[in-house]
């Protein structure tokens with residue numbers, strides 16, 4: 141394990157992902173964790189992340205010196221670099237020489253462990269106010285910038301390395317190489333964290349946890365629950381039953397994809413419950429977003445519990461259905477406190493939100509994984525690309541993409557418009573560039589249009605294409621005009637009742653990705 145010590149800001153997750161991309165397993169720990177606890181994890185290397193603080197700030201997070209004396213290779217980045225300099229007797233000044241953004245770096249020791257094989261002049265990404273003016277005794281300065289004399293240093297004997305810039309961001313041209321040099325050359329690690337090894341490890345862990353008992357999984361059609369289910373299926377076969385609740389708020393073709401393609405690829409036992417009447421009945425007359433979410437969540441729980449009872453009744457066995465499979469991802473684990481203790485189920489992350497008093501133990505085979513790793517595991521398990529590469533889709537489905545009351549007719553309109561947008565984005569090869577593109581129906585709004593010489597009075601839809609790394613923040617995607625044009629023409633031609641297509645150009649914040 142490589143530990144990434146999180147000093148705040150959003151850098152730690154990115155660093156952890158880059159380490160994984162180097163095929164080395166990494167884990168994030170908070171900087172408040174005592175050094176003894178970090179070392180007890182037996183890390184093969186430690187990376188200190190950047191952070192928003194100045195080492196001189198009163199409440200600046202610090203680090204036990206013990207970390208530098210334990211013989212574990214350490215890489216300090218940005219704030220972590222300055223902490224390291226300070227702790228080991230170097231000098232960090234508040235020089236006023238700030239550097240933000242793209243900066244030229246000059247490597248003064250081209251044969252150094254971190255920089256070997258990279259050019260003397262290179263572009264890096266900086267973001268700091270304080271600067272290191274003197275390296276600690278025993279350290280060699282390996283790079284500088286116009287503003288900062290000590291932009292990187294290392295002590296190869298003690299296996300301690302530091303860089304002022306951020307190697308984890310794209311704008312640092314040789315960042316990944318520098319990280320890999322630290323991992324492979326500095327810490328002597330070998331790349332062994334592969335998709336195959338993840339699958340093997342998880343299959344073994346699931347078998348050990350579940351034993352001969354039974355498990356149940358709510359499939360939503362989304363990537364996470366599909367991959368989690370496929371992993372558990374591989375581990376325990378028919379001891380797992382999946383439940384797919386069709387609440388009538390799914391996208392076009394989604395139910396068929398789960399019923400046919402997913403089952404064909406995994407051989408999973410699937411129980412499909414058609415509950416669209418029930419959901420639409422409960423949603424009748426409701427247009428408040430929070431109320432819609434609550435109703436969908438509540439109905440989902442009822443249907444799921446009923447399905448669970450049926451599964452038990454249909455296949456009586458001495459083995460209880462004791463486990464619930466959840467597609468919780470690593471970022472959720474980090475955000476809810478760092479992976480110790482029991483899982484906290486965010487209502488946001490599963491279909492409607494399962495009740496907390498369900499008497500299940502959780503199986504969470506994706507707890508260690510980032511989204512891109514989940515997709516790779518899905519591919520390794522043979523899931524179809526349509527499932528593995530699909531856009532995130534909210535549990536309450538199209539129900540929260542109709543602004544106004546949800547009715548069957550409105551759902552049909554939105555489903556068609558959404559399918560056209562997805563088709564055109566895929567055809568234009570843009571799936572990899574966008575995070576998701578909700579299509580939103582403004583069902584209570586009408587505008588005048590003209591079609592075939594006749595006046596129309598139809599509804600607008602909104603296209604909401606966004607790019608994002610994790611949905612916490614997002615920017616609106618600059619889609620090519622000709623693609624937007626094709627989507628607009630097709631929707632207005634093929635979906636009667638929709639006579640206007642508009643584009644949402646709001647980032648998150650201030651807008652959320654979904655409209656409700």
Ligand code: XMP
Pocket residue numbers: 487488489490491492532533534535536576611612648651652653654655656
């Ligand atoms: P917002 O709209 O909050 O969405 O910017 C962030 C991400 O979460 C998805 N989303 C949901 N996912 N259940 C889910 O499983 C939900 O209730 C839910 N609401 C929003 C949204 O599609 C986006 O990817």
